[in-house]
Amino acid sequence: MSALLDLFTAVSVLTGAVFFLAGVVGLLRFPDTLSRLHALTKADNVGLGLIVIGLLPQAGSVFAALKLLLVWLLVLLAASTVGQMMARVARRAEPPQ
């Protein structure tokens, strides 16, 4: 059972890391601010989400697991707010063609 849980953790965290890698590649390669933001927010939302889900079986206690979930939710809130605000500034600076 615990080996199965460890496998689940490994797969989920690695998938999350792939999303982060894709986000960084997008940040470096995409042509304009809005597409770069698009790439970056996927890494934040899905990547961190997968990593947190993967870590849940290793958390040890229900309380620690809830803390991990709370961290994810707060990062989601902050990242989406910042993403929105940067997108607004970017639209004003370089209007879409």
Added chain:
Amino acid sequence: MNLTVVLESALAVLVLGAAVWTIAARSAFAAAVGFVSYGLLLSLVWVQLAAVDVALTEAAIGSGLTGVLLLGAVATLRRTEAHTLRRPGRALRVTAAVCCALISAALAVVVLTLPESGPTLAPEAMAALPATGVGNPVTGVLMAFRGFDTLLEKVVLVLALVGVWSLAPDRCWDGRPGLEHRLPADGVLPFFARTLPPFGVLLGIHLMWTGADNPGGAFQGGTVLAAMWLLVMMAGVRDAPAIREQWVRLALVSGPVVFLAVGLAGMLTAGAFLAYPVAIAKPLILLIEVPMLLTIALALGLLVAGPPERAADAP
């Protein structure tokens, strides 16, 4: 080579890279952003060195609060930046390079000739820690063994704020700091500024409370509270208070005043300035830390808010 060495080396390269990039950046905005990322990387280094207290302070003050102050300065300087982008003359650049190289060389020599294990008071501090009633040695040193430094630090904080306030034009003196932030009430930022502060306030108080036995303390907690307050002010949810308000001034001086009062009482009850009677050391430290948290949060928030720019009776 094991994994820790690889991670630590990568971290060191990243910190150096961020530092060089911050210095080399041509625009002030890029340099400020570089400085913030440099501070965050540096706090990871502190975690790696098992100095979590320092890491928290570096992230909160060194990177977060200083970062906001620098970004504010960049916004103010933007009008004049076009003039300063001209390349300085060769003589000036050579002089600057020689001075920087000399300072770097001197620092390198000093660091390399440091004794392997320097003189330390750590064992004595650890041995005397139980008398203070707190379990975190950093808090013990800050609040008991080196209480005088901490007291002066709070006084300096209030003095710095008075310095910022003195930049106000005469007609705005005792008025409201900064510009008014008017945003649509249903916008993204006001929503964020209404959702996050309950968590942030809880975390700030928790950091102060848990600082007795775990990494944390009044400074880190106060910075988190200040950040929440700034968020509320910047989103236009609540305006900044006029600096002539009685409660602002009372809360600002409460930290140093309570600290000083307890310190003076120590002369009678424990035989020395800033000494605590051992039996009630822990409650006294808490009594000092609570108003200190208030002072730090208020002073840091008002430092970022800047000098008064609107008359107190203006709407």
